[in-house]
Amino acid sequence: MKKEELLNLRNMGIxxxxxxxxxxxxxxILYYTGKIYKMGEVDEGSTEMDWMAQERERGITITAAxxxxxxxxxxxxxxxxxxxxxxxxxxxxSLRVLDGMIAIFCGVGGVEPQSETVWRYANKYNVPxxxxxxxxxxxxxxxxxxxxxxxxxxxxxxVKLQIPIYKKDEFIGVIxxxxxxxxxxxxESKGMKFYEEPIPKKLKDEIEFERExxxxxxxxxxxxxxxxxxxxxxxxxxxxxxxIRKGTIKNAVVPVLCGSAFKNKGIQSLLxxxxxxxxxxxDVEAVKGINPITNKEEVRETSDEVPFSALSFKxxxxxxxxxxxYLKIYSGILRQGEIVYNxxxxxxxxxxxxxxxxxxxxxxxxxxxxxxxxACVGLKFTRTGDTLSNIKNPILLESIQFPEPVISVAIEPxxxxxxxKLSEALSKLQDEDPTFKVKFEAETLQTxxxxxxxxxxxxxxxxxxxEFSVGANIGKPMVSYRETIKTNSRGxxxxxxxxxxxxxxxxxxxxxxxxxxxxxxxxxxxxxxVIKEEYISSIKNGIEEAMTSGILGGYPVIDIKAILIDxxxxxxxxxxxxxxxxxxxxxxxxxxxxxxxxxxxIMKLEIYTPEPNLGEVIADINVRRGKIINLTxxxxxxxxxxxxxxxxxFGYATDLRSLxxxxxxxxxxxxxxxxxxxxxxxxxLDVSLYRKSVA
Ligand code: GDP
Numbered sequence: 001m002k003k004e005e006l007l008n009l010r011n012m013g014i015x016x017x018x019x020x021x022x023x024x025x026x027x028x029i030l031y032y033t034g035k036i037y038k039m040g041e042v043d044e045g046s047t048e049m050d051w052m053a054q055e056r057e058r059g060i061t062i063t064a065a066x067x068x069x070x071x072x073x074x075x076x077x078x079x080x081x082x083x084x085x086x087x088x089x090x091x092x093x094s095l096r097v098l099d100g101m102i103a104i105f106c107g108v109g110g111v112e113p114q115s116e117t118v119w120r121y122a123n124k125y126n127v128p129x130x131x132x133x134x135x136x137x138x139x140x141x142x143x144x145x146x147x148x149x150x151x152x153x154x155x156x157x158x159v160k161l162q163i164p165i166y167k168k169d170e171f172i173g174v175i176x177x178x179x180x181x182x183x184x185x186x187x188e189s190k191g192m193k194f195y196e197e198p199i200p201k202k203l204k205d206e207i208e209f210e211r212e213x214x215x216x217x218x219x220x221x222x223x224x225x226x227x228x229x230x231x232x233x234x235x236x237x238x239x240x241x242x243x244i245r246k247g248t249i250k251n252a253v254v255p256v257l258c259g260s261a262f263k264n265k266g267i268q269s270l271l272x273x274x275x276x277x278x279x280x281x282x283d284v285e286a287v288k289g290i291n292p293i294t295n296k297e298e299v300r301e302t303s304d305e306v307p308f309s310a311l312s313f314k315x316x317x318x319x320x321x322x323x324x325x326y327l328k329i330y331s332g333i334l335r336q337g338e339i340v341y342n343x344x345x346x347x348x349x350x351x352x353x354x355x356x357x358x359x360x361x362x363x364x365x366x367x368x369x370x371x372x373x374x375a376c377v378g379l380k381f382t383r384t385g386d387t388l389s390n391i392k393n394p395i396l397l398e399s400i401q402f403p404e405p406v407i408s409v410a411i412e413p414x415x416x417x418x419x420x421k422l423s424e425a426l427s428k429l430q431d432e433d434p435t436f437k438v439k440f441e442a443e444t445l446q447t448x449x450x451x452x453x454x455x456x457x458x459x460x461x462x463x464x465x466x467e468f469s470v471g472a473n474i475g476k477p478m479v480s481y482r483e484t485i486k487t488n489s490r491g492x493x494x495x496x497x498x499x500x501x502x503x504x505x506x507x508x509x510x511x512x513x514x515x516x517x518x519x520x521x522x523x524x525x526x527x528x529x530v531i532k533e534e535y536i537s538s539i540k541n542g543i544e545e546a547m548t549s550g551i552l553g554g555y556p557v558i559d560i561k562a563i564l565i566d567x568x569x570x571x572x573x574x575x576x577x578x579x580x581x582x583x584x585x586x587x588x589x590x591x592x593x594x595x596x597x598x599x600x601x602i603m604k605l606e607i608y609t610p611e612p613n614l615g616e617v618i619a620d621i622n623v624r625r626g627k628i629i630n631l632t633x634x635x636x637x638x639x640x641x642x643x644x645x646x647x648x649x650f651g652y653a654t655d656l657r658s659l660x661x662x663x664x665x666x667x668x669x670x671x672x673x674x675x676x677x678x679x680x681x682x683x684x685l686d687v688s689l690y691r692k693s694v695a
Contacts, residue, residue: 107141191264281371308332352378414471483550491590506578542583
């Protein structure tokens with residue numbers, strides 16, 4: 001891509017609280033940029049972005065679909081992101097690859113709890129943003145109140161660019177403060193036409209005052225213009241725009257616009273603002289990564305001249321082309337037919353097709369450049385978060401971190417005929433979504449699916465029926481427990497069978513240590529070759545296999561260090577499989593004596609409640625074994641921060657609603673695993689079997 005083209009490229013996401021109007025706004029953007037010819041309505045279930053059937057029904061956007069459109073000289077890649085907290089993983093992964101975003105707020109609801117959560121994520125990933133206050137046609141909407149909330153709740157330094165105009169309570173246009181003019185939309189043409197008029201005399205002073213305010217906020221972002229301003233000289237509109245752009249790219253200020261997506265108002269100015277203020281790939285810092293050969297850090301500038309590197313940020317199954325992988329290209333050029341290197345998997349992959357996506361339509365392209373977002377077909381090993389690079393110049397970019405799933409349900413096919421289809425569909429869904437896991441429990445002969453929340457699993461089971469036409473029965477949601485140990489111990493594993501002919505011989509002794517927060521580590525400390533080198537990894541594999549199902553309740557075992565200290569082998573009878581089994585036996589033996597404990601997911605809960613309900617809300621948290629961490633206040637609401645075991649939180653949405661007559665809202669996120677208190681464990685597990693040896 002030429003430099004001017006890169007400067008005119010915008011990779012942006014649209015994020016918002018659920019129902020603020022993200023889907024409608026995206027839809028209008030696609031309409032005005034000429035990509036679609038019939039405007040869809042969320043309520044009629046015909047929007048372009050929400051192409052999955054159940055998204056239409058629910059009216060919410062679940063998977064991030066990337067789409068490209070053009071506005072004036074700019075190319076805009078839009079990643080649609082979901083608003084529900086159960087899908088923050090989708091938001092996070094898009095923030096990782098975006099250069100900027102539009103945050104949409106509802107003109108009535110204002111800054112809602114989930115907007116704050118997403119805003120904090122955007123701060124964490126340092127994503128520059130502009131804000132759009134939507135739904136100003138609705139009764140009860142108040143642009144200025146939302147601006148105040150953005151200041152007090154989000155601590156945003158805002159740049160107010162517009163003032164809404166009402167005629168007898170009807171929202172008809174906006175005043176463009178910088179251009180000193182007013183824009184009145186033409187209802188008949190669905191807002192495609194609008195009239196520009198001079199501002200009424202009586203508003204002149206107010207507009208000048210607002211204009212001055214803008215300059216004051218952003219003057220510091222350019223020394224020359226700042227000097228001019230301090231010297232009392234007139235600052236021209238293009239200069240102010242440049243200042244706002246600089247401040248926005250620095251992520252120091254947030255330009256705010258307003259409108260009504262539903263009534264086709266304000267979308268053109270929003271698109272202008274995207275081009276004027278959001279960064280191009282050249283404005284953001286060059287990406288860094290590790291060269292896997294030298295282990296040194298390297299930088300890849302956003303340029304076609306440097307070796308190719310890209311991050312895969314989304315896998316999706318497409319009914320026409322099969323598996324699609326979305327890539328953000330950070331450097332170099334990617335060509336159709338080319339072979340690239342997957343650094344994470346150490347595999348070469350061929351790009352058989354390169355596509356530019358428009359929701360569920362696609363356009364084949366021959367090549368794509370640094371800074372762009374595209375989808376490709378033909379990759380066999382690549383998963384979400386992997387780096388692809390030029391074969392000769394490998395680099396490993398920082399991956400996207402995904403949380404472990406915390407909730408599971410048992411799933412079974414409705415009929416025999418569904419059996420095969422079910423396992424295929426689940427495996428596809430697992431490939432797409434790094435926070436969705438499938439596991440077969442050998443002991444209970446059950447398949448368990450796990451995810452990030454009740455709604456997450458509900459959507460998945462919905463997709464099974466709709467997209468994959470599989471009938472399945474679902475059990476009750478269950479907490480995904482983990483097991484670990486509290487003390488050191490030793491275990492011996494012998495797998496010896498000698499009955500004529502070639503037998504089996506595997507023998508090892510291991511020690512286990514708690515390894516809190518550091519996962520699984522295996523060390524080999526045997527002396528004098530008492531076990532042949534070739535069998536060591538089999539012992540490790542045996543331990544890892546045993547760890548998938550712990551001795552307490554068959555839950556995965558985490559945070560353990562295993563040291564191989566002794567054993568023996570037989571010249572003829574020993575085999576890899578015999579040592580693998582010996583490793584498993586030794587592990588189970590050792591774990592019994594290591595004070596095994598059960599760990600449960602603890603959730604971070606944030607509740608917004610009116611003062612009169614505070615007492616009941618807190619009492620209820622205590623009943624749920626929760627701990628109150630903090631109590632603060634924002635606007636007229638009390639905010640309760642608490643840590644609560646997930647096991648106590650099923651159905652909380654309904655309970656909180658009835659407790660507060662629907663006045664309180666909350667957000668919940670996974671925080672960490674903690675030990676389950678013994679009195680709770682005893683209700684469903686017999687730990688006494690393993691606790692005798694401990695004083
Ligand atoms: P999302 O959940 O953020 O994607 O929100 P949607 O775009 O699905 O909108 C949620 C609801 O608000 C739908 O019923 C829309 O028709 C409605 N809506 C969206 N924008 C506006 C608007 O500007 N004014 C009004 N009155 N309703 C809107």
